[in-house]
Amino acid sequence: MPEFLKLLPPEQALILLLDSLPDRPVTVETIPTPEALRRVTAEDVLAPQPLPAFVRATVDGYALRARDTFGASDSSPAYLTQVGEIPMGAAPAFALRAGQAALIHTGGMLPDGTDAVVMLEFSSPVGSTPESGDKAAARQEIEIVRPVAEGENILLVGEDVAEGQVTIPCGTRLRPEEIGGAMALGLTSLRVAVRPKVGILSSGDEIIPPDRALLPAQVRDVNTYSLAALVTEAGGDPVLLGIVPDRLAVLKKAASKAKHECDLLVITAGSSASSRDMTAEAIASLGGPGVLVHGVNVRPGKPTILAVCEGTPVIGLPGNPVSALVIARLFVLPVIERLSGLRFRRPRPCVSARLALNVSSQAGREDWVAVQLSPGENGWQAEPVFAKSNLIFSLVRSDGLIRVPPDATGLSAGEIVTVFLT
Amino acid sequence: MPEFLKLLPPEQALILLLDSLPDRPVTVETIPTPEALRRVTAEDVLAPQPLPAFVRATVDGYALRARDTFGASDSSPAYLTQVGEIPMGAAPAFALRAGQAALIHTGGMLPDGTDAVVMLEFSSPVGSTPESGDKAAARQEIEIVRPVAEGENILLVGEDVAEGQVTIPCGTRLRPEEIGGAMALGLTSLRVAVRPKVGILSSGDEIIPPDRALLPAQVRDVNTYSLAALVTEAGGDPVLLGIVPDRLAVLKKAASKAKHECDLLVITAGSSASSRDMTAEAIASLGGPGVLVHGVNVRPGKPTILAVCEGTPVIGLPGNPVSALVIARLFVLPVIERLSGLRFRRPRPCVSARLALNVSSQAGREDWVAVQLSPGENGWQAEPVFAKSNLIFSLVRSDGLIRVPPDATGLSAGEIVTVFLT
Numbered sequence: 001m002p003e004f005l006k007l008l009p010p011e012q013a014l015i016l017l018l019d020s021l022p023d024r025p026v027t028v029e030t031i032p033t034p035e036a037l038r039r040v041t042a043e044d045v046l047a048p049q050p051l052p053a054f055v056r057a058t059v060d061g062y063a064l065r066a067r068d069t070f071g072a073s074d075s076s077p078a079y080l081t082q083v084g085e086i087p088m089g090a091a092p093a094f095a096l097r098a099g100q101a102a103l104i105h106t107g108g109m110l111p112d113g114t115d116a117v118v119m120l121e122f123s124s125p126v127g128s129t130p131e132s133g134d135k136a137a138a139r140q141e142i143e144i145v146r147p148v149a150e151g152e153n154i155l156l157v158g159e160d161v162a163e164g165q166v167t168i169p170c171g172t173r174l175r176p177e178e179i180g181g182a183m184a185l186g187l188t189s190l191r192v193a194v195r196p197k198v199g200i201l202s203s204g205d206e207i208i209p210p211d212r213a214l215l216p217a218q219v220r221d222v223n224t225y226s227l228a229a230l231v232t233e234a235g236g237d238p239v240l241l242g243i244v245p246d247r248l249a250v251l252k253k254a255a256s257k258a259k260h261e262c263d264l265l266v267i268t269a270g271s272s273a274s275s276r277d278m279t280a281e282a283i284a285s286l287g288g289p290g291v292l293v294h295g296v297n298v299r300p301g302k303p304t305i306l307a308v309c310e311g312t313p314v315i316g317l318p319g320n321p322v323s324a325l326v327i328a329r330l331f332v333l334p335v336i337e338r339l340s341g342l343r344f345r346r347p348r349p350c351v352s353a354r355l356a357l358n359v360s361s362q363a364g365r366e367d368w369v370a371v372q373l374s375p376g377e378n379g380w381q382a383e384p385v386f387a388k389s390n391l392i393f394s395l396v397r398s399d400g401l402i403r404v405p406p407d408a409t410g411l412s413a414g415e416i417v418t419v420f421l422t
Numbered sequence: 423m424p425e426f427l428k429l430l431p432p433e434q435a436l437i438l439l440l441d442s443l444p445d446r447p448v449t450v451e452t453i454p455t456p457e458a459l460r461r462v463t464a465e466d467v468l469a470p471q472p473l474p475a476f477v478r479a480t481v482d483g484y485a486l487r488a489r490d491t492f493g494a495s496d497s498s499p500a501y502l503t504q505v506g507e508i509p510m511g512a513a514p515a516f517a518l519r520a521g522q523a524a525l526i527h528t529g530g531m532l533p534d535g536t537d538a539v540v541m542l543e544f545s546s547p548v549g550s551t552p553e554s555g556d557k558a559a560a561r562q563e564i565e566i567v568r569p570v571a572e573g574e575n576i577l578l579v580g581e582d583v584a585e586g587q588v589t590i591p592c593g594t595r596l597r598p599e600e601i602g603g604a605m606a607l608g609l610t611s612l613r614v615a616v617r618p619k620v621g622i623l624s625s626g627d628e629i630i631p632p633d634r635a636l637l638p639a640q641v642r643d644v645n646t647y648s649l650a651a652l653v654t655e656a657g658g659d660p661v662l663l664g665i666v667p668d669r670l671a672v673l674k675k676a677a678s679k680a681k682h683e684c685d686l687l688v689i690t691a692g693s694s695a696s697s698r699d700m701t702a703e704a705i706a707s708l709g710g711p712g713v714l715v716h717g718v719n720v721r722p723g724k725p726t727i728l729a730v731c732e733g734t735p736v737i738g739l740p741g742n743p744v745s746a747l748v749i750a751r752l753f754v755l756p757v758i759e760r761l762s763g764l765r766f767r768r769p770r771p772c773v774s775a776r777l778a779l780n781v782s783s784q785a786g787r788e789d790w791v792a793v794q795l796s797p798g799e800n801g802w803q804a805e806p807v808f809a810k811s812n813l814i815f816s817l818v819r820s821d822g823l824i825r826v827p828p829d830a831t832g833l834s835a836g837e838i839v840t841v842f843l844t
Contacts, residue, residue, distance in 0.1 A: 009844060019589055023512025033632075037651045044562055058811055060695050088668065088694050089628035107628055107638035107693030107741070107812075160521070162814040167815060176655065176844060177817040180648025180743055183632040184641075184814050190834035206511035210605040216476055217531035219606070222593075229459045233598065246510065256679035272510050273482050273527030319529070321602055346821055347795060347802065348769025349843055380769060389480055390529075391582040392606050393473070393589060395599040399768055421771055422597060 003037045008361055009406050010330050010366055016292050016333065017306040018031035018338055020312065021313055026193035026341040028354065033182045036174050038235055039192040040340040045168035047116040047185050050158030051308045054091075055110040057117045059153045062142060063102040063108075065117040066150040079126065086111065101142050110154060117153040122146035126146045161185070171343025173235070195237035196339035198332070199262035200227050202243045203251055203279055204270020204319055209243065222321040225270040230328055236264070236336040246275045250284040259286055263339050266332055269303075269319040271390070273382035276303050278318050283307050286314060297406065298366045300389065301327035313339075326368050329422070350400070353380035359402070360410040371419055382419050426634040429719035431828050432788055439728045439753065440716050440760055448615035448763040455604045458596050460657055461614040462762040467590035469607050470654045472580030476513075477532040479539045481575045484523040484564060485530075488572040500566040501548065507631055508533065516600050518652050530824050532576060539575040544568035545678065583607070595657070617659035618761035620754070621684035624665045625673055625701055626692020626741055631665065636794025644814055645690040645742040652750055658686070658758040668697045673704040676789060681708055683797050684739050688754055691725075692742040695814070701738050705729050719828065720788045722811065723749035734762075743814045749788050751844070771843045772822070775802035781824075782832040792820035793841055804841050820844065 010018065027041040057063065064080055071079035086092045087102040092111035097101060101118075102111055110117070126141040161167050167185065168178050173188075175413040182190060202224050210220040221243055228238035239262055244254045251267075258265050269279040284291050286309035293306040300323035313335050337345060346384030354376055361367040371382040380400060387394035400419040404411055411417060430438065436532040452466040479485065486502055494500035501602055507525040508514045514533035518524060523540075524533055534810040550562040583589050589607065590600050596612075605614060622716070624646050632642040643665055650660035661684055666676045673689075680687050706713050708731035715728040722745035727738030735757050759767060783789040793804040804824060809816035822841040826833055833839060 008643075034650060050637070052641070053636055056812075080798045083651075086691060088697070091638050093526045099827065105694035106695065107626075107641070155810060156769065159810070160815045165709055168818060174650045176747060177814070177820075177844060178649035179651040180747065181814045181818045183647040184644045184743070186632050186636065186642055195622065204510065204529075208511075210608050212469070212609045214475055214608065218511050219474070219529070222602040222606045225456050225605040226598045228456060229598035229601040232459055270510060272527035274527065275510070311801040321606070325598060346843065347773045350773060351771075352774055353768045356534050367803055388577060388581065390478075390577065392599070392603045396590060396603045421768060422599060 007302070008293055008296045010296055010298045013293045013296045013306055014334055017313065018282070018334065020289060020292055020308045022311045028191050029194050030189050030191050033179055033188050033190050036190050037176070037179060038191055039174055040235065040342050041168055041170050041172045041174065042191045042193045042341060044166045044170045045182060045187065045190065047161040047163055047165045047167050048187070049185065050163045050269060051160040051184055052155050052157060052272045055157060056155045057104045057108045057110060057153060059107055059117055059119045060105050060119045062121040062123050062144070063104040063110045063117050063151065064096065064101040065098060065114060065116040066148050066152065069118060069144050069147040072144045072147045074145045080144060082125070082142050082347050108251060115150045116148040117151065118144050118146065118148045158399045169344065171341050173342060173344070173346070193341045195235060196237040196263040197239050197261065198231045198334055199239045199241050199258040199260055199265045200224050200231070201241040201254055201265065201267045203246060203267065203274050204243070204272070205246045206270055207243050209308070211311060215341060223317070223319070223324045226321060226325050227266060227328055227332070227349070230325065230332065231336065234336045246270055246278055248281060251278060251331060252285050255282050257378055257404050259309060259314065262312065264332070264335055265312060265314045266317060266328070267314065268317045268324050271319040275319060279369060280305055281385050283309070283314050284378070286310070286397045297364065298327070298330070298368065300368070301330070304331065306331065320390045322390055322395055325395060350418050351380055351421065352416055353382035353419050354378070355411055355413055355415045355417050356381050356383040358410060358413050359384050359404060361404040361408060363409045364406055366406045367404035368401045370395055371400055371402055371406060373419060374401040380419070382417055395422070425630065429717045429724070430715055431820060432718050435715045435718045435728055436753060436756055439735065440756065441762060441821040442711060442714055442730045443543065444733045446733070450613050451616050452611050452613050454612050454651045455612050457603055458612050458614055459598070459601060460659065461541070461596055462764050463590055463592050463594045463596065464613045464615045464763060466588045466592045467604060467609065468587050469583040469585055469587045470609070472585045473582040473606055474577050478577045479526045479530045479532060479575060479811070481539055482527050482578055483539045483541045483575065484545050484566070484672055485526040485532045485536040485539050486518065487520060487525040487536060488570050488574065490521060491540060491566050491569040494566045494569045495565045498647065500610070502562050502566060504547070504562045513740050519674050535570045538563065538570040540566050540568065540570045541575065546676035551618060556597060572786060583637045585756045586779055593643060593763050595764060595766070595768070615763045617657060618685040618758055619661050619683065620647050620653045620658040620758060621661045621680040621687045622653070623663040623676055623680055623687065623689045624667070626697050629665050629666045645739070645741070645746045647745050649688060649690070649750055650741060650755070652754065653758065656755045656758045657762050668692060668700050668720055670700050670703060671771045672779055673700060674707050677704050677708060681731060681736065684734065686754070686757055687734060687736045688739060689736065690739045690746050693741040703728055703736050705731070705736050708732070719786065720752070720790065722790070728753065742812045744812055747817060765827065771830065772840050773802055773843065774838055775804035775841050776800070777833055777835055777837045777839050778803050778805040780832060781806050783830060785824040785831045786828055790823045791826060792817055793824050793843060796817060802841070804839055808838070817844070
């Protein structure tokens with residue numbers, strides 16, 4: 001196992017893991033569109049009808065034939081006969097002939113025989129008709145002082161989407177935009193990927209459930225809950241598998257069972273080296289190809305283990321809650337995205353900020369440093385939250401992480417850095 | 423109503439709205455911490471105990487008295503007697519005296535009488551004891567070749583958080599970091615703000631529910647669903663109030679009822695000017711102080727209405743689904759945050775990108791332009807998604823929005839712009 005001897009940079013380690021995953025189709029479910037926020041489409045969403053479904057006005061004005069306005073100007077207006085008003089939400093009851101116009105509202109349906117809308121601002125009724133009554137008023141003469149081109153101020157059928165067009169590609173995470181778009185097409189349910197089940201197993205003799213009274217030397221389980229929240233946020237379905245003591249047989253059994261029940265298994269070790277070693281041994285026992293990466297050239301998180309065991313990705317995280325959460329963002333999230341069938345990854349949310357203090361790092365190693373943001377004179381200022389290892393509240397006090405690339409020995413105060421928001 | 427005559431820029435309009443909201447306390451509920459992701463704390467979260475709760479080793483090594491290692495070096499090592507090994511998760515069964523050391527693992531509890539840990543790398547057992555048996559092996563002599571200072575390689579009680587310290591301030595939106603932190607303290611439930619109820623009422627004679635067959639000139643309701651998704655994402659509790667026709671009495675009645683049942687009421691008009699006017703009239707009838715802003719100097723979204731009626735914020739959005747969604751991000755989200763008691767707003771997710779094309783704008787007006795991101799040579803490239811008004815799929819095709827500030831007449835191709843991710 002030569003991978004044990006060299007430490008890969010995180011990006012290469014991730015590629016190795018993703019490339020080793022079997023190319024399985026996602027499991028699909030059909031759910032109501034309004035409940036599909038942040039889910040991932042499991043097929044191309046095709047438009048069953050064109051949108052708009054009818055020719056619509058985009059302004060308030062008069063529907064007419066464009067050629068009836070050719071050459072119209074303030075000094076030489078065109079005169080048309082208003083033959084009626086188009087109601088909203090109903091098809092016009094009449095067609096128009098040459099020389100006729102109909103009052104229309106934004107979003108209204110153009111009557112047959114018309115091909116443009118002239119804005120209200122460029123038209124005015126001429127005088128007033130001597131007769132009273134609706135019929136008469138509806139046949140008023142209209143003066144038009146600007147020409148319109150054919151197609152002006154209207155939306156054609158299918159101008160937003162054509163019938164049969166792919167409107168939302170397979171593998172898209174749904175935002176409010178897509179939810180609205182699907183509903184516009186009458187697609188009240190969508191086929192999406194079932195959320196991948198992500199098993200979270202904690203090990204460590206010193207770890208106890210948070211609702212239990214703490215005895216001396218014990219610490220409460222943090223990773224199960226911070227990771228479950230992260231998995232939820234990433235669109236996975238966390239499966240809390242509890243805490244197992246540092247006994248190899250027990251850990252192996254729990255991990256093996258979990259591997260069959262989950263799409264991704266995440267195991268966090270206890271903080272001791274022996275707990276880490278035991279986690280590695282348990283993962284190695286889960287089947288081939290097995291451990292791909294044992295140790296990543298990153299801080300925090302060097303003892304990370306990446307494995308694929310009989311088709312199931314298994315990630316061994318350091319027990320240290322800070323390392324576990326930072327590393328989970330680097331490795332667990334992309335695997336969840338892959339298992340969700342996500343093909344279109346949107347950029348990770350970040351902001352640019354000016355670094356307030358120097359950050360030192362070891363050349364060759366990638367560092368992730370927690371920073372606190374505050375408004376500065378020219379945008380955000382990022383202040384590194386320096387803390388001893390394993391202080392979870394150092395992450396609570398931070399707004400994001402900055403990356404010190406492997407080829408740098410640090411970052412200088414005053415530099416503009418990209419802060420990945422947490 | 424002088425506000426009707428001038429158009430405020432969006433930022434000023436928002437401040438006016440927020441400043442006019444009554445200073446009501448949020449409604450509070452107690453929920454299990456693992457379910458509190460993205461909720462907002464309704465009180466300061468205090469540490470019931472210090473963290474760590476005991477003095478812990480941060481490395482594998484020997485717990486000892488620092489002064490026993492003073493001056494230790496390769497040429498002049500210090501020699502200590504190993505008196506045992508500290509198990510993980512249990513208090514040491516013994517205290518140490520001068521000249522003694524105990525094997526300890528990362529995260530282990532320091533025995534009484536010790537004040538530092540020397541790393542395993544700088545220590546080695548001397549020879550091997552002739553006797554066999556655990557007891558004898560435990561009393562081996564240890565050679566130390568580096569001095570440690572008092573407190574080195576350990577975490578003191580309360581070094582992460584002190585007992586009684588505010589660990590998560592009131593008004594914080596909870597991330598995986600805070601969920602983990604609260605569990606570390608044994609806080610298995612948290613007091614959070616009840617999600618504000620956001621009523622969404624659509625009006626417009628042409629609007630029908632998306633599950634209904636489309637007749638000519640009708641369009642399906644998009645805004646109810648895109649806004650509900652946005653409200654959910656922002657931490658609100660959307661209340662879908664359905665579609666009312668453009669009849670003032672009906673709209674007034676529905677709005678008045680909703681105002682009493684919701685913490686925020688959002689009304690989207692139909693696309694016609696008369697529907698917009700009717701929405702404005704209905705909002706104006708809901709009680710004082712009433713309409714604060716009618717018309718904002720922004721595109722899209724100029725006809726936006728901002729009101730506070732008998733203590734309830736009411737926002738009138740344009741019926742155009744593109745305008746409605748863009749404007750909701752500007753005005754609805756901040757109001758939801760305020761009603762959630764959010765005090766610490768994290769930066770809005772964005773990325774920097776190079777603009778691919780010129781964008782023109784009208785001086786004095788703020789424009790929001792949808793852009794599509796693609797990887798460029800030096801980071802992201804942002805291409806404006808130019809489209810006619812009211813094409814919801816122009817938003818589906820975009821990844822974010824860029825802002826053209828009021829004092830600019832446009833942005834130039836090649837400029838670096840901030841893309842607010844949608």
